[in-house]
Amino acid sequence: MLDPMGMVEIFRTQVGETSYSKLNPLTKLILFASFIALPLISASLLMQIFSLMAQTPLIILSRSERRVKRSLKASLLFIVVLVVLNYLTTHSLEFSLAMVLRLVSMIIASAIFMTGTSPAEIGDLLTKLKVPLQITFSFVIALRFIPVLADDVVMIITSQVSRGYELERGSFLEKVRRLIPILIPMIIIAIRRGHQLAEALETKAFGATEKRSNYVVYDYGRGDWILLVYAIIVITVGLMVGTLTPQFQLLPFQY
Amino acid sequence: MLKIEDVTFRYEGSKRPALSEVSLEIDRGEFLLIAGLSGSGKSTLLRLLNGLIPHFYRGEMKGKVLVDGVDTREASVAQLSKKVGLVFQNPDNQIVTLRVDREIAFGLENLGLPRDEIVGRIDEVLKKLGIEHLRKRSTAELSGGEKQLVAIASVLAMKPDVIVLDEPTSELDPFSSARIAKVLGNLNREGVTVVVAEHRLDLFAPKANRMIVISNGRIVREGHPRELLYRGDISLHGVRPPSVVKLARKYGVVGAQPLAVGELIVALRRGVRIDRS
Ligand SMILES: Nc1ncnc2c1ncn2[C@@H]1O[C@H](COP(=O)(O)OP(=O)(O)O)[C@@H](O)[C@H]1O
Ligand SMILES: [Mg+2]
Numbered sequence: 046m047l048d049p050m051g052m053v054e055i056f057r058t059q060v061g062e063t064s065y066s067k068l069n070p071l072t073k074l075i076l077f078a079s080f081i082a083l084p085l086i087s088a089s090l091l092m093q094i095f096s097l098m099a100q101t102p103l104i105i106l107s108r109s110e111r112r113v114k115r116s117l118k119a120s121l122l123f124i125v126v127l128v129v130l131n132y133l134t135t136h137s138l139e140f141s142l143a144m145v146l147r148l149v150s151m152i153i154a155s156a157i158f159m160t161g162t163s164p165a166e167i168g169d170l171l172t173k174l175k176v177p178l179q180i181t182f183s184f185v186i187a188l189r190f191i192p193v194l195a196d197d198v199v200m201i202i203t204s205q206v207s208r209g210y211e212l213e214r215g216s217f218l219e220k221v222r223r224l225i226p227i228l229i230p231m232i233i234i235a236i237r238r239g240h241q242l243a244e245a246l247e248t249k250a251f252g253a254t255e256k257r258s259n260y261v262v263y264d265y266g267r268g269d270w271i272l273l274v275y276a277i278i279v280i281t282v283g284l285m286v287g288t289l290t291p292q293f294q295l296l297p298f299q300y
Numbered sequence: 301m302l303k304i305e306d307v308t309f310r311y312e313g314s315k316r317p318a319l320s321e322v323s324l325e326i327d328r329g330e331f332l333l334i335a336g337l338s339g340s341g342k343s344t345l346l347r348l349l350n351g352l353i354p355h356f357y358r359g360e361m362k363g364k365v366l367v368d369g370v371d372t373r374e375a376s377v378a379q380l381s382k383k384v385g386l387v388f389q390n391p392d393n394q395i396v397t398l399r400v401d402r403e404i405a406f407g408l409e410n411l412g413l414p415r416d417e418i419v420g421r422i423d424e425v426l427k428k429l430g431i432e433h434l435r436k437r438s439t440a441e442l443s444g445g446e447k448q449l450v451a452i453a454s455v456l457a458m459k460p461d462v463i464v465l466d467e468p469t470s471e472l473d474p475f476s477s478a479r480i481a482k483v484l485g486n487l488n489r490e491g492v493t494v495v496v497a498e499h500r501l502d503l504f505a506p507k508a509n510r511m512i513v514i515s516n517g518r519i520v521r522e523g524h525p526r527e528l529l530y531r532g533d534i535s536l537h538g539v540r541p542p543s544v545v546k547l548a549r550k551y552g553v554v555g556a557q558p559l560a561v562g563e564l565i566v567a568l569r570r571g572v573r574i575d576r577s
Contacts, residue, residue: 165398186396192440193392238393245394247356248386249407249454253378256412260405260419 051119055156065107070166072269079276080154084147087287093146302326307363318344319517331488334497336514337538342497350384351377385455387465391447425453445476462493502542506560526557
């Protein structure tokens with residue numbers, strides 16, 4: 046019944062390129078922001094249904110139909126529980142449904158953006174939005190070193206365990222204390238890596254000129270323009286839907 | 301082209317100098333092999349060549365280093381990077397981006413080169429090293445040997461006059477190590493000056509035209525690899541001659557001074573003395 050892997054299936058990395066992943070990262074960011082904003086325009090059930098529906102083209106372009114379906118199926122029980130709990134506190138079925146749909150809608154929007162945009166693109170995007178190079182670079186370098194440091198952790202654990210070290214033993218506090226022989230070598234290795242990385246960056250003239258050039262450039266294709274217009278239309282319609290009065294009484298503390 | 305004049309360097313915080321009264325001249329087109337035990341000062345010597353010492357490492361430096369006539373103290377590491385490229389031991393710690401072509405572009409972007417130029421140089425180095433198929437690959441998925449080739453490519457793309465490598469094969473399997481040695485041999489034949497610190501003398505000695513042995517921060521031997529490996533007793537300084545040399549001694553074909561297995565076989569077949577030095 047419970048299928049936790051199925052629930053997060055929607056966030057699983059998309060293999061290969063899709064029409065969506067090939068879009069300009071700025072377009073993807075704008076679409077993402079639009080679909081996060083859309084369900085927040087108003088709390089009405091109609092608004093939430095509209096937000097969900099409006100995402101259909103993106104789901105298709107990013108070839109996420111199957112992932113979305115599987116995740117929804119796996120989360121069904123969870124969704125029902127959320128609706129019931131919400132109903133018990135608000136006594137409004139419509140409001141409860143609306144809130145849960147809002148959540149689902151935002152999760153789908155995030156999943157499409159995250160699985161269809163590479164970390165490098167996000168780095169480029171930040172640079173384009175005039176975020177200082179030090180910050181965007183730290184972001185990329187952190188991602189670059191996650192697998193490397195993960196390997197280090199595995200190596201340290203394996204070598205400590207092979208020397209007879211028992212990680213999982215004793216009370217909770219004891220277990221925490223037992224992490225120290227893993228953490229100390231980890232910190233030392235990370236510092237050493239950091240030092241060598243700084244040396245390599247220095248050698249590659251990092252930060253040498255103010256006028257850093259860009260190898261990767263993104264242009265705006267037809268698809269980008271079409272989807273940007275789509276985003277404008279959706280937000281406009283959303284604002285109109287938002288002016289309709291909700292069919293239920295809002296609780297005073299809710300908004 | 302590169303000139304080290306009577307340099308003594310002591311790292312901040314250590315009592316003994318890591319290098320003492322070292323003088324060395326490297327000419328254009330050379331393939332210089334640097335041998336020596338761990339801790340003998342090989343890396344320190346290489347750091348002098350691109351200005352990491354004294355710009356990045358603190359310490360006390362006497363003497364001077366000239367790159368194309370420019371004192372390294374007067375130039376920044378970034379300026380020197382256009383003349384001397386440095387490849388490090390651990391490929392994982394020198395790859396900074398997430399995709400191979402971006403990695404090669406990285407140094408060029410830092411220099412502010414126009415995009416067309418960057419694209420052209422990426423094509424060129426990928427082809428030169430025979431790794432065109434890696435162009436769009438994620439750097440995290442590469443094997444150790446591929447990573448080191450990409451690291452070499454990213455340095456070569458900056459078109460330095462000299463490429464300097466600090467134990468480039470020490471983290472690699474024998475097959476990849478041989479590939480790196482071969483790539484460096486080819487580059488050298490095309491006119492790139494190569495300086496490499498290595499333990500794998502069997503792979504690199506046949507490519508080198510000159511070899512130095514460092515011990516305790518001093519250059520204790522210098523000459524053609526054949527000369528050093530067959531005449532002097534370098535094992536005194538902890539450097540073990542490659543097994544080809546040992547076999548040649550054992551079978552009495554020392555006269556031919558073979559360094560590579562092929563040369564050894566030829567020498568054994570002929571069974572005569574061919575003095576090539
Ligand atoms: N960053 C450093 N700080 C202090 N001492 C160092 C540093 N790097 C190397 N040394 C010391 O300098 C000497 C030479 O080291 P190194 O040049 O790394 O030798 P090699 O590369 O031949 O192994 C060693 O005694 C080493 O401990
Ligand atoms: Mg070293």
